[in-house]
Amino acid sequence: MGKPTGFLEYQRLSQAYEPVPERIKSYKEFVLRLSDEQAAVQGARCMDCGIPFCNNGCPVNNIIPDWNDLVYRGQWQQAIEVLHSTNNFPEFTGRICPAPCEAACTLNINSDAVGIKSIEQAIIDKAWEQGWVKPQPAAAKTGKKIAVVGSGPAGMAAAQQLARAGHDVTVFEKNDRVGGLLRYGIPDFKMEKSLIDRRVEQMQAEGVTFRTGVVVGAKDMPAGIINDAKEVVTADQLKAEFDAVVLAGGSEVPRDLPVPGRELAGVHYALEFLIPQNKQVAGDRPNPISAEGCNVVVIGGGDTGSDCVGTSYRHGATSVTQFEVMPQPPEQENKALTWPYWPIKLRTSSSHLEGETQREYAIGTKEFIGENGKLTGVRTVRLEWKDGRMSEVAGSEQVFPAERVFLAMGFTNPVGGMLEAFGVDKDARGNAKATTDGEGCYxxxxxxxxxxxxxxxxxxxxVWAIREGRQCARAVDEFLMGASVLPR
Structure with a gap:
């Protein structure tokens, strides 16, 4: 610990944002990175606890106290080496991870947690600027061939680890560019896609082959999933050509809201709005769905809903209202009760602050109403929660004006066809059935x-996807070679 009294002397300094009037004019990132000096001071706040709960709070088990101390001491190159030892892509997590590590920070018991996420971003951004992030090709090849289906963070992490172990890795992606929902589900103002592109270049230099526009298993995609598939590869082809196959696709089937008026023009899944917008930013055709001049209702209170809010403001929406079926959570959690676990509390995203976002809690959607086939409003009812049971409040119906509704209520399971094509057993939720512990994990x-x-x-x-990709890579390496030097 570089500064034993740092947590007593220094206050938490969060990253600053560009002013709202400026940032909503574009889709560029607007979070201002900490300077080297600011990051060093924030690193000094780390207590180097006897039991660093942040390590366990982080799904990839980042060795957080170590690189906090290295940043405090100005040893940035060593810091990125420690960070990369557990996380292949800290520039992704440093931007879009909700930071469960900070919730688990010991300092968070009765003070403000160490700004772990902002330090992580500062380390990796400096590493790229200084040219410290370089390809790490394997010293020797094993002759084994592995197919990775899906190029999101899980697929990318698995592919990079396996390539560094000496295997020949081919990644199959159904869309026209690599990245999965990291590429098309997350707006550029939260994470610019050049960050993915430079990692792809690094992985290609390490021997990874990427094949885009390829659907594995079945050509027909469920409604609401946009892809650019030009080729279909069967499960039998992959099993015959490769020594191992890693299924690393996303959970992309959106949860629907089958209420009267669902068919009206103007009611869309969130990804039907977000994916074309990311494509437009990348230089493809304009987004066919516009929120300009519209009253927008976003149904769903999570990150995807927040992304719809921020994108709607950039379109020039007249108003934005966000619905959440659950009651409003407390503004401050009971730390004595929740620490070191992820607490349920009111969270306001940067997108909410970009306009006068109206956030409605404990509200249910009864009907989409419209005229001449076009959406004009949403009929709602207030909900009462008691003993974990929900009931409607009599006489509380209300109509919200809306020309656009975006359904952002989460995703239920992987796209249809792939698991069936391989004959993979499913769990009760429709996901691939595989354990994460013991012999034969993943x-x-x-x-x-x-x-x-x-x-x-x-x-x-x-961050969970990266963890599973890394662990799965080790399991595959052990399966093929009998042992593995890859970290788990």
Whole structure:
């Protein structure tokens, strides 16, 4: 610990944002990175606890106290080496991870947690600027061939680890660019896609082959999923050509809201709005769905809903209202009760602050109403929660004006066809059935077919996808070689 009294002397300094009037004019990132000096001071706040709960709070088990201390001492190159030892893509997590590590920070018991996420971003951004992030090709090849289906964070992490172990890795992606929902589900103002592109270049230099526009298993995609598939590869082809297959697709089937008026023009899944917008920013055709001059209602209070809010403001929406079926959580959690676990509390995103966002809690959607086939409003009812049971409040119906509704209520399971094509058993939620512990972890019931990330665990965080991709890579390496030097 570089500064034993740092947590007493220094206050938490959060990253600053560009002013709202400026940032909503574009889709560029607007979070201002900490300076080297600011990051060093924030690193000094780390207490180097006897039991660093942040390590366990972080799904990839980042060695957080170590790189906090290295940043405090100005040893940035060593800091990125420690950070990369557990996390292949800290520039992703440093931007879009909700930071469960900070919730678990010991300092968070009775003060403000160490700004772990902002320090992480400062380390990796400096590492790229200084040219410290370089390809790490394997010293020797094993002659084994591995197919990775899906190029999101789980697939990318698995592919990079396996390539560094000496295997020949081919990544199959159904869309026209690499990244999965990291590429198309997250707006550029939260994470610019050049960050993915430079990692792809690094992985290609390490021997990874990327094949885009390829659907594995079945050509027909469920409604609401946009892709650019030009080729179909069967499960039998992959099993015949490769020594192992890693299924690392996302959980992309959106949860629907089958109420009267669902068919009206103007009611869309969130991804029907967000994916074309990211494509437009990348230089493709304009987004066919516009929120300009519209009263927008976003149904769903999570990150995807927040992304719809921020994108709607950039379109020039007249108003934005966000619905959440659950009651409003407390503004401050009971730390004595929740620490070191992730607390339920009121969270206001940067997108909410970009306009006069109206946030409605304990509200249910009864009907979408419209004229001449076009949406004009949403009929709602207030909900009462008691003993975990929900009931409607009599006489509380209300109509919110709306020309656009975006359904952002989460995702239920992987796209149809892929798991069936491989004959992989599913769990009760429709995900690939595979364990994460013991012998044969991440292996499915089908010989040499493994599953990791959202396709196995269901909708989750980018940091969990990276963790599972890394762990699955080790399991595959052990399966092929009998032992592995890859970290778990």
């Amino acid at each position: 292996a499915t019931n089908v010989d040499k077919v493994f599953a990791a990330g959202d396709v196995r665990r269901g909708q989750s965080l980018v």
